[in-house]
Amino acid sequence: MTISLSLPLDPVPKARPRLGKFGTYTPRRTKQFETDLKTLVKIKYKGEPLSGPLHMALTFSFREPKKPKNKIHVTRPDLDNLQKAVFDGLNGILWVDDCQIFSCHAIKKYGKEPKIEISVWA
Numbered sequence: 001m002t003i004s005l006s007l008p009l010d011p012v013p014k015a016r017p018r019l020g021k022f023g024t025y026t027p028r029r030t031k032q033f034e035t036d037l038k039t040l041v042k043i044k045y046k047g048e049p050l051s052g053p054l055h056m057a058l059t060f061s062f063r064e065p066k067k068p069k070n071k072i073h074v075t076r077p078d079l080d081n082l083q084k085a086v087f088d089g090l091n092g093i094l095w096v097d098d099c100q101i102f103s104c105h106a107i108k109k110y111g112k113e114p115k116i117e118i119s120v121w122a
Contacts, residue, residue: 002121003050003094007040009033010114011060013081014088034089037116041093050095050120056104057119058086061111073108082108086118094120 012033017024060082062073083106087098095101 002119003045003047004119005041005044005117007037007044007116007118008113009036009040009116011062011077011082011108011116012085013077014084015081030085033085037086037089038093041090045094049092050100050122052100052122053102054095054100055121056101057117058083058104058106059117060106060108061113061115061117062108063114064110064112068110071110073110079106079108082106086116090118094118 012029015027015030017026060073060079083104087101091098
């Protein structure tokens with residue numbers, strides 16, 4: 001079984017926890033992205049979280065700048081931080097826990113509109 005989703009979201013990297021007066025906290029932008037991601041996926045996917053080992057493919061599309069220096073997206077944010085935000089954001093929704101993902105192919109690219117494409121299969 002393959003689950004494929006295309007989500008009209010600006011890709012946001014997972015930010016490091018911050019230390020404040022009252023302990024550590026997750027930055028607001030990261031929290032908001034994970035909330036938006038969960039909401040969209042819950043609308044599009046009504047099944048139970050997948051269990052067992054999973055393969056995954058991710059495509060992060062960013063709006064193309066007016067004068068791109070490269071044809072491919074080789075600037076920040078880092079690909080690993082983009083992946084982490086999706087992995088953590090979809091725990092308990094698409095999969096039981098992100099430790100189940102043992103293979104992942106991810107790319108970032110330019111497109112007409114920002115979006116995140118997710119494919120997951122056993």
